[in-house]
Amino acid sequence: MRKIAISDGDIQVSTRQLPPEGPEPKPITPAAKDWMLFLGFAATVLTMPIWLQPLGAAYPDLLQKFAIFGIFAIGFNILFGLTGYLSFGHAAFLGVGSYAAVWSFKLFTMNVLPAMLLGVLVAGLFALLIGFISLRRAGIYFSILTLAFAQMSYNLAYSVLTPITNGETGLQLRGNDPRYIDRAFGVESVGLPQTNLFGIDMSGYPGFYFCAAVLIVMFLIAMRIFRSPYGLKLRAIKSNQNRMAYTGFNTRPYLLGAFVISGMYAGIAGALLAVTDPLAGAERMQWTASGEVVLMTILGGAGTLIGPFLGATIIKYFENIFSALNEAELASAFSFLPPPLQEFAVTIVNPFVGEGWHLTLGVIFMVIVIFLPGGLVEGFRRIGRLFRGRSGKRTASQAEVQPAE
Amino acid sequence: MDAILLQVLNGLDKGGAYALIALGLTLVFGTLGVVNFAHGALFMLGAFCAVALNEALTWEIVTVDPTRTTAWGTPLEVRQPYLEAQFGDFGAFLVDFSVPLAILVAIPFMLLVGVIMERGLVRFFYKRPHAEQILVTFGLAIVLQEIIKSVFGANPIPQGAPDMVAGSADIGAWFGMAGSIIYPWWRIVYFLFSVLIIGIVFAFLNFTTYGMVVRAGMQDRETVGFLGINIQRRFTIVFGIAAVVAGLAGVMYTPILPPDYHLGMDFLVLSFVVVVVGGMGSLSGAVLAGFLLGILQSFASMTEVKAILPGIDQIIIYLVAVIVLLVRPRGLMGRTGIMET
Numbered sequence: 083m084r085k086i087a088i089s090d091g092d093i094q095v096s097t098r099q100l101p102p103e104g105p106e107p108k109p110i111t112p113a114a115k116d117w118m119l120f121l122g123f124a125a126t127v128l129t130m131p132i133w134l135q136p137l138g139a140a141y142p143d144l145l146q147k148f149a150i151f152g153i154f155a156i157g158f159n160i161l162f163g164l165t166g167y168l169s170f171g172h173a174a175f176l177g178v179g180s181y182a183a184v185w186s187f188k189l190f191t192m193n194v195l196p197a198m199l200l201g202v203l204v205a206g207l208f209a210l211l212i213g214f215i216s217l218r219r220a221g222i223y224f225s226i227l228t229l230a231f232a233q234m235s236y237n238l239a240y241s242v243l244t245p246i247t248n249g250e251t252g253l254q255l256r257g258n259d260p261r262y263i264d265r266a267f268g269v270e271s272v273g274l275p276q277t278n279l280f281g282i283d284m285s286g287y288p289g290f291y292f293c294a295a296v297l298i299v300m301f302l303i304a305m306r307i308f309r310s311p312y313g314l315k316l317r318a319i320k321s322n323q324n325r326m327a328y329t330g331f332n333t334r335p336y337l338l339g340a341f342v343i344s345g346m347y348a349g350i351a352g353a354l355l356a357v358t359d360p361l362a363g364a365e366r367m368q369w370t371a372s373g374e375v376v377l378m379t380i381l382g383g384a385g386t387l388i389g390p391f392l393g394a395t396i397i398k399y400f401e402n403i404f405s406a407l408n409e410a411e412l413a414s415a416f417s418f419l420p421p422p423l424q425e426f427a428v429t430i431v432n433p434f435v436g437e438g439w440h441l442t443l444g445v446i447f448m449v450i451v452i453f454l455p456g457g458l459v460e461g462f463r464r465i466g467r468l469f470r471g472r473s474g475k476r477t478a479s480q481a482e483v484q485p486a487e
Numbered sequence: 488m489d490a491i492l493l494q495v496l497n498g499l500d501k502g503g504a505y506a507l508i509a510l511g512l513t514l515v516f517g518t519l520g521v522v523n524f525a526h527g528a529l530f531m532l533g534a535f536c537a538v539a540l541n542e543a544l545t546w547e548i549v550t551v552d553p554t555r556t557t558a559w560g561t562p563l564e565v566r567q568p569y570l571e572a573q574f575g576d577f578g579a580f581l582v583d584f585s586v587p588l589a590i591l592v593a594i595p596f597m598l599l600v601g602v603i604m605e606r607g608l609v610r611f612f613y614k615r616p617h618a619e620q621i622l623v624t625f626g627l628a629i630v631l632q633e634i635i636k637s638v639f640g641a642n643p644i645p646q647g648a649p650d651m652v653a654g655s656a657d658i659g660a661w662f663g664m665a666g667s668i669i670y671p672w673w674r675i676v677y678f679l680f681s682v683l684i685i686g687i688v689f690a691f692l693n694f695t696t697y698g699m700v701v702r703a704g705m706q707d708r709e710t711v712g713f714l715g716i717n718i719q720r721r722f723t724i725v726f727g728i729a730a731v732v733a734g735l736a737g738v739m740y741t742p743i744l745p746p747d748y749h750l751g752m753d754f755l756v757l758s759f760v761v762v763v764v765g766g767m768g769s770l771s772g773a774v775l776a777g778f779l780l781g782i783l784q785s786f787a788s789m790t791e792v793k794a795i796l797p798g799i800d801q802i803i804i805y806l807v808a809v810i811v812l813l814v815r816p817r818g819l820m821g822r823t824g825i826m827e828t
Binding site: 166215218219221222223226227229230231233234237238241242243369370376380433441443444445446447452455 | 522608611615617618619621622623625626627628629630633634636637641752756759760763767797798801802805806808809812813816
C-alpha cells in the first residue's frame with residue numbers, strides 16, 4: 083500500500099464522480115494536503131501539554147522525551163522506511179550526539195545552539211564514516227555491520243575512550259569546566275550552570291517547547307524529503323535496487339545520503355537529550371536502544387510520515403506508565419474484582435509492569451511484526467477502508483494503479 | 488612460547504561456545520532460510536537449565552528439631568538437602584555433578600522449545616522479508632530473557648564444576664615446561680565437549696540418511712519435496728537440533744561464566760559476527776571462524792598487545808568482521824551466491 087505522491091491533481095479530478103452542474107469544486111492538491119498535515123502536526127505537538135492532561139502524561143520531562151524520541155524515530159524512518167535498509171546501530175549516533183553536546187557545554191558555552199550544531203556535525207561525520215563502509219552490503223549483512231559498529235563504539239566508550247566519555251559514570255558538567263565563550267562574556271554561575279537559549283533556561287516547559295519546535299522543523303524537513311524526487315529515488319531503491327541500477331542510477335550515494343541524514347537526526351535527538359539533562363552515558367549507545375527505535379518506527383508504521391512520531395510517543399508513554407506501576411497499585415486497580423480473581427489478575431499482570439516493562443515491550447514488538455507489519459498507520463487505514471466501504475476500496479485500488487502508469 | 492600457547496588455550500573454550508552457537512545459526516539459516524535473532528536466547532535458556540537443575544537438586548527440607556533450641560529459644564530448624572537425606576553419598580554426588588547432568592535435562596527441553604518455536608512462530612515467517620524475521624525473533628529474544636529475569640532474578644548465578652575437574656591442570660608439564668601454563672580443567676572439558684558436539688552434528692548430517700536428505704533439502708528444497716519426502720518436518724527437527732546445540736553450549740558454559748538473563752544477547756551479537764566471518768550458510772566456516780575469533784580475542788586481550796593498541800580486545804571481533812565483509816563478502820568459506828549482496 084505505498085502511495086507515491088506525484089503532483090497529480092489532474093488525474094484525481096478525472097477519476098472522481100463530478101457533480102453534473104455548477105462550478106467545478108477546487109480539488110485538494112497533494113501539496114495542500116501536506117500543508118494541512120504539517121499544520122495539524124504542529125498544532126498537535128504544541129498543544130500536547132493540554133490534551134495529554136487527562137492521560138496523566140502532561141509533565142515536561144515526559145513531553146520532552148516524546149519530542150526527542152520522535153525526532154530520533156523520524157530520522158530512522160528516513161533510512162528504514164524509505165530505503166528498507168534496517169540499521170541496528172542508530173543508537174550510536176544518538177550517543178555521539180549527546181557526548182558532543184555535553185562537550186560543547188563543558189568547553190564553550192551553556193547556550194544550546196552551538197551544542198546542537200556540534201552534535202549534528204559530529205553525528206553526521208560519524209554516520210558518513212560508518213555508512214560509507216556498511217552500505218557496501220545490503221540485507222542482513224548491512225544490519226550486522228551497523229550492529230558491529232554500534233557495539234564497537236559502545237565498548238570503546240566504556241573502555242579506552244574513558245577520557246572523552248567518562249566511562250560508566252557518564253559525562254557530566256562540573257563547576258570548574260572551562261566554558262571559554264561564557265567566561266569571555268563574563269557569564270558566571272553559582273553551582274552547576276543550566277543549559278539555556280539566550281538566557282531562557284532549558285528545563286521544564288521552555289525545554290519542551292524548544293524540543294517541540296525542533297521536532298516540528300525536523301518533521302517539515304522529513305516531509306520535504308518524502309515528497310522530493312530524492313525521496314522517490316530512495317523508495318525506488320527499496321522496491322527494486324537492481325532495476326534502479328539498470329536505469330543508470332548509482333544508488334550508493336543516495337543511500338549514503340539517507341544514512342547520513344538519519345544519523346544527523348539521531349545526533350540532534352542526542353544533543354536534545356543532553357540539552358534537557360546535561361549528562362551523557364554510554365548505555366544510550368547499547369544495541370537495545372537501537373532496537374527500541376526500530377520498534378518505535380515499526381509500531382507507528384515504517385515509511386509513513388507521522389508513524390514514527392506516533393510510535394515513539396506510544397512507547398515512551400507506556401514505558402513511563404508501566405514501569406512506574408507496582409504490585410500494590412495493580413491490586414487497587416483490580417479491586418473491582420472478587421478477591422480470588424483479583425489475586426489471579428495481579429499475578430498475571432505483575433511480571434509485565436515495573437521492572438518487567440521490557441517483557442511488555444517484547445510482546446508488543448512481536449504482536450506488531452506478526453499481525454500488523456505496516457504499523458498503526460496501516461491499521462488505521464484498514465479501519466478507515468472498512469468504514470468507507472466499497473467506494474473507499476475503489477479509490478484505494480486506483481491509488482495503487484497510478485504509480486505503475 | 489608458553490604465553491602464546493596459553494592464549495590459544497584461552498581462546499579455545501570461548502571459541503567453542505561461539506562455534507556451537509554459530510553452527511546452530513547456520514543450520515537454521517541453511518535449512519529454513521530464517522535469520523534467527525533468538526538463537527542467543529536459546530543459549531541462555533540452556534544455561535538456565537543447569538541453574539534450574541542445580542536449584543532443584545539442592546532443594547532443602549526443613550525439619551524442626553524439638554529437642555534442641557536456638558540461642559533465641561525457638562526450636563532449631565534443621566536444613567538438609569533432601570537428596571542427601573534420601574540418598575546419602577549418591578545424593579551429594581548428584582549435586583556435585585549437576586552441570587553435566589543438566590545436559591540430560593537440556594536435550595529434551597531444548598528440543599521441545601526449538602520445535603515449538605519453529606511450529607508456533609518461525610514457520611509463519613518463511614516468506615516474509617529478512618527484516619521482519621530479524622524483528623520478530625528479536626522480539627522473542629526480549630520476551631524469553633525477560634521471562635528468565637522474572638523467574639531467576641537479574642543477578643548472575645554462579646555454578647560450580649564437579650570437584651573432579653574443578654582445579655587447574657599443569658599443562659606445561661606435558662610439554663616439558665612444568666609450571667609455566669596452569670589452565671582450568673573445566674575449560675579443557677568445555678573445549679573437548681564442543682568438539683564432540685560439532686563432530687556429532689557433522690556425522691549426523693554427513694553419514695546418516697536423515698542427514699543426507701536434510702543436506703539435499705538445503706540444496707534444492709523443491710526437488711526433495713517432489714520425491715515425496717516431507718522436508719518441512721525434517722527442517723523442523725533440524726531447528727530443534729540447532730536449539731539443542733545452543734542449549735548444550737549454554738549448559739556447559741555455566742561454570743565458566745555465571746549465567747544472567749542477558750547472557751544470550753551478549754553471545755548472539757558475537758555469534759552473528761562469527762557466522763558472517765565464516766560465511767553465511769557454511770557449517771564448517773562457522774566452526775572455523777568460531778575458534779579463530781575466540782583465539783584472536785584472547786590474543787587481543789594480552790597486556791602486550793593492549794599496550795600497543797589500547798582497547799583492541801573490546802573491538803577485535805567486530806573489526807575482523809568489518810574487514811572480512813569488505814574484502815571477502817561471502818566470508819571465509821561461504822559459497823557464492825548465498826546472501827551475497
